[in-house]
Amino acid sequence: MKVSGFTFVKNAVRYGYPVVESLRSVLPLVDEMIVCAGDSEDETEVLIKSVNDSKIKLVHSVWDKSLTKGGAVLAAETNKALDATCADADWLLYIQADEVLHEKDYALIRQAMEQYKNDTRVDGLLFKYYHFYGSFRYTGDGRSWYTREIRIVRNNKAIRSYRDAQGFRWQNNSKLRVKEIDAHIYHYGWVREPKVMIKKISNFNRLYIPGFDKTPEAQTLQNTAQFDYSGVDTLALFTGTHPAVMQERVAAENWNFERDIEQKKFKNLKHRLLYFLNRQFGWRPFEYRNYIKV
Numbered sequence: 001m002k003v004s005g006f007t008f009v010k011n012a013v014r015y016g017y018p019v020v021e022s023l024r025s026v027l028p029l030v031d032e033m034i035v036c037a038g039d040s041e042d043e044t045e046v047l048i049k050s051v052n053d054s055k056i057k058l059v060h061s062v063w064d065k066s067l068t069k070g071g072a073v074l075a076a077e078t079n080k081a082l083d084a085t086c087a088d089a090d091w092l093l094y095i096q097a098d099e100v101l102h103e104k105d106y107a108l109i110r111q112a113m114e115q116y117k118n119d120t121r122v123d124g125l126l127f128k129y130y131h132f133y134g135s136f137r138y139t140g141d142g143r144s145w146y147t148r149e150i151r152i153v154r155n156n157k158a159i160r161s162y163r164d165a166q167g168f169r170w171q172n173n174s175k176l177r178v179k180e181i182d183a184h185i186y187h188y189g190w191v192r193e194p195k196v197m198i199k200k201i202s203n204f205n206r207l208y209i210p211g212f213d214k215t216p217e218a219q220t221l222q223n224t225a226q227f228d229y230s231g232v233d234t235l236a237l238f239t240g241t242h243p244a245v246m247q248e249r250v251a252a253e254n255w256n257f258e259r260d261i262e263q264k265k266f267k268n269l270k271h272r273l274l275y276f277l278n279r280q281f282g283w284r285p286f287e288y289r290n291y292i293k294v
Contacts (some may be wrong), residue, residue: 001117004085004155005030005055008077009097010038010063015200016192021245023051029109030055030093038063050148059084068210071164078161089155090117096165098189099151102243105183112181113152121294123159123176125152125169127183128260130238133190134257136250140190141236143274147284150178150291151185164208164230167290186243191246193255194226195227218246229257233265234275281290 005026012019027033036059037045048058061080067073078094085092091113095101099108109125116122126148131140150167153159153176168176192200202221205212212218240258241248266272277283 001091001114002086003030003091003093003113005033005093005095006036006078006081006085007034007097008036008038008061008074008081008097009040009044009048010077011040011042011203012044012097013040013042015187015203016196018100018188018246019044019097020028020051021243022095022097022100023048023053023056024245025103026095027051027053027055028106029101029144031089032057032086034081034084036061036077055193057084067213068207071208072284073207074165075161075163078165082159082161083157085155087155090111091152092155093152094168095151095185096187096189098187099132100186100188100243100246102184102186102241108181108183109152111136112179112183117178121177122179123154123156123170123289124178125149126178126180126291126293127151127185127277128180129185129187130240131187131190133232133235133274134259135255136188136191136242136246136253137233137238138257138259138261139238140232140234141279142232142234143271143278143284143287144233146259146291147287148180148291149185152175161219162290169290175290175292178291180293186246188246191253192227194229197227197229198224227288230259231265232259233267233271235259235261237261 009019033056035048035056039062061077063073064076067076112125128148131145133140151167158171159168160171198221
């Protein structure tokens, strides 16, 4: 079985992306790791090269500044990386620059790839998620967080990144048929020193909103010293362990964010009821699913 990994990244240093940890967490599972490196304005490429692993193959890219609606440029960069994977791989393992795999899941992931390699009913493998927020000690557990997404797909270039690169679909827009596995993606997109988080949010909005820099929201962010993490609706304490590659970054957390997890800030009664159904019965009615389970 041959596995190619792929990802994309730009300005990882400036915006605090744990791309080194992300790459190191994937390398034990792949035979090659394609990194589509955008036209960064910092030392991102130096950072990637510091991993110093022969499996890593850099592909240079210039981001299309016209793709600023709905994060379309993120899917475009994902597809560039996907298209650079080797032709004879069985599976393609995708990871984003703020996502990390836990070493405890390696055996299970390998087993699933072997098990379904020749099962043509299965287009990909579905992972569960931990979304860390504000601190490495908390995870988002409300309805705004997606609980599962595709991170391994068959090596078929008719499979394309969908919308803002959250998941994948066939190029005719039909959903992939997937098997869910009991492995997690550790997502650190919302854990930054608050000053860095402001910069990251401002940059992210530019990828989604045409002309964002001229909007009132942009002006507000420019006048904000640091990100206010307190506005989230609901959080849970994380009681597990972080991946080994993240231990140094977790230990270096140097800002203070505390949250009483009993404190909830739901928009309305509907949101409170949906949260209750999920917590009590594991039921998430009306949840968006960009895949078909088989």
